[in-house]
Amino acid sequence: MTDDVSRETPSVPDVARRVFASDRLSLAERFVELLAGDGVVRGLIGPRETPRLWDRHLLNCALLAQQVPLEATVADLGSGAGLPGVVLAIARPDLRVTLVEPLLRRTTFLEEVVAELGLDRVEVLRARAEALHGDRRFAVVTSRALAPLDRLLGWSMPLVEPTGALLAMKGSAVAEEITAAGPELARWGCATPEVLSLGADLGLAPTVAVRVVWADPGRVSWPIAAPRKRGGQQRRAGHARGTSNRRRGT
Numbered sequence: 001m002t003d004d005v006s007r008e009t010p011s012v013p014d015v016a017r018r019v020f021a022s023d024r025l026s027l028a029e030r031f032v033e034l035l036a037g038d039g040v041v042r043g044l045i046g047p048r049e050t051p052r053l054w055d056r057h058l059l060n061c062a063l064l065a066q067q068v069p070l071e072a073t074v075a076d077l078g079s080g081a082g083l084p085g086v087v088l089a090i091a092r093p094d095l096r097v098t099l100v101e102p103l104l105r106r107t108t109f110l111e112e113v114v115a116e117l118g119l120d121r122v123e124v125l126r127a128r129a130e131a132l133h134g135d136r137r138f139a140v141v142t143s144r145a146l147a148p149l150d151r152l153l154g155w156s157m158p159l160v161e162p163t164g165a166l167l168a169m170k171g172s173a174v175a176e177e178i179t180a181a182g183p184e185l186a187r188w189g190c191a192t193p194e195v196l197s198l199g200a201d202l203g204l205a206p207t208v209a210v211r212v213v214w215a216d217p218g219r220v221s222w223p224i225a226a227p228r229k230r231g232g233q234q235r236r237a238g239h240a241r242g243t244s245n246r247r248r249g250t
């Protein structure tokens, strides 16, 4: 860390008052403090991110909340320090959020954050996404900075309910990712992805997300099996390796 990087908690921007309900804003502020403090000290957030915790992290993750149906179950894959999962839980207390993260250092931080903020509808699972295949399904499966879309489909779609959606935060290369994922989208039986540009109405730099749903929800059977690769063996998604590594909590 260079000396010129401020570790001070950034102050709340005015726009945050329009993004978070008044009774949830203090939780968002506390989460920013935790990220700027322990999150940086424990190496979960780069010190250079501290001044932009609101703009680059909290606010754009909160924009995703508008896209999640009422009282939905949400799995946030590769949650890291809680982005976007913890922010969704703060912004939308009606949601049931499962934070899925394989690294102990990160799940320990997540459990502390959940306890400190009193987020009683949030569970922390120390697991890789694949370890939940065949075991759990969710209305919405979110992620940010986890993997390119083609790989994300294989990790996420077995967890998506027939009428649910994958909702991934992406960067400006989203169109290229969708093109590259063409064969995987077809193989999994997904509809054409929808690209969302969020935040313009609030004067924020656009946050880009992609939503992927099943093309034919009526044909999605359970457990959702990985579709056959040309010339390859079909394998049951529910028997993904790593299940023995799945643990609740730390």
Ligand SMILES: C[S@@+](CC[C@H](N)C(=O)[O-])C[C@H]1O[C@@H](n2cnc3c(N)ncnc32)[C@H](O)[C@@H]1O
Residues within 6 Å of the ligand: 077, 078, 079, 080, 081, 082, 083, 084, 100, 101, 102, 103, 106, 127, 128, 129, 130, 143, 144, 145, 146, 155
């Ligand atoms: C680049 S970080 C992104 C963290 C957070 N989503 C964010 O945007 O700040 C990717 C995270 O995904 C986790 N991860 C990697 N492979 C995974 C998998 N197969 N299933 C679930 N999480 C995974 C890593 O441990 C890491 O915490």
